[in-house]
Amino acid sequence: MQELQEFIREVKDFPKPGVVFKDITPLLVNHSMREQALQSLISLMPDRQIDVVVGVESRGFFFGTLLAAALKCSFVPVRKPGKLPFQTLTQVYDLEYGQDSLQIHTDGIKKGDKVLIHDDVLATGGTAKAVCNLVEALGGEVVQCNFLMELAFLNGRDKLKGFNTKAVVTY
Numbered sequence: 001m002q003e004l005q006e007f008i009r010e011v012k013d014f015p016k017p018g019v020v021f022k023d024i025t026p027l028l029v030n031h032s033m034r035e036q037a038l039q040s041l042i043s044l045m046p047d048r049q050i051d052v053v054v055g056v057e058s059r060g061f062f063f064g065t066l067l068a069a070a071l072k073c074s075f076v077p078v079r080k081p082g083k084l085p086f087q088t089l090t091q092v093y094d095l096e097y098g099q100d101s102l103q104i105h106t107d108g109i110k111k112g113d114k115v116l117i118h119d120d121v122l123a124t125g126g127t128a129k130a131v132c133n134l135v136e137a138l139g140g141e142v143v144q145c146n147f148l149m150e151l152a153f154l155n156g157r158d159k160l161k162g163f164n165t166k167a168v169v170t171y
């Protein structure tokens with residue numbers, strides 16, 4: 001069996017000098033490896049009682065929608081500011097330098113919904129923590145945060161203490 005890592009391309013100095021970007025487009029192109037990645041994500045979650053998969057713009061949409069289809073549940077996007085047309089809830093979060101924000105539609109999650117949060121990469125964890133806050137503010141229960149990749153050297157897990165955090169590939 002081929003390893004998923006062989007289909008994650010490393011691009012040096014993208015999007016800025018010093019960053020080694022993990023590019024999943026080779027994985028998306030390949031049907032059988034994409035399916036293997038999807039099954040690996042599903043197997044991170046033995047209890048599949050999920051009402052909503054929340055996917056994070058933009059790379060969290062790829063496997064987020066596939067996960068929702070496989071789990072036969074809803075998919076709700078979390079987007080960058082100004083992209084969602086209906087009534088939104090906003091969470092501001094800290095970046096290494098400065099701040100950013102994310103939004104969700106207020107009718108995306110109902111009180112008591114069991115939610116799986118998915119994104120492609122866990123890096124510093126600021127994005128995922130902001131998404132957890134949005135889900136909980138709408139009354140959802142974060143059952144798991146799952147990622148295709150975790151950049152463990154950036155300690156994103158520290159920001160997600162108290163949340164069930166899993167990744168398929170750890171660097």
Ligand SMILES: O=P(O)(O)OC[C@H]1O[C@H](OP(=O)(O)OP(=O)(O)O)[C@H](O)[C@@H]1O
Nearest residue numbers: 057058059119121122123124125126127
């Ligand atoms: O753990 P953090 O340090 O918060 O970083 C992780 C986030 O960064 C990347 O998204 P990016 O902002 O590059 O957007 P994109 O998916 O639209 O390319 C990645 O897809 C995660 O969403």
Ligand SMILES: Nc1ncnc2[nH]cnc12
Nearest residue numbers: 019020021022023121123
């Ligand atoms: N090194 C990296 N590669 C891909 N996506 C990222 N998001 C944050 N850091 C990243």
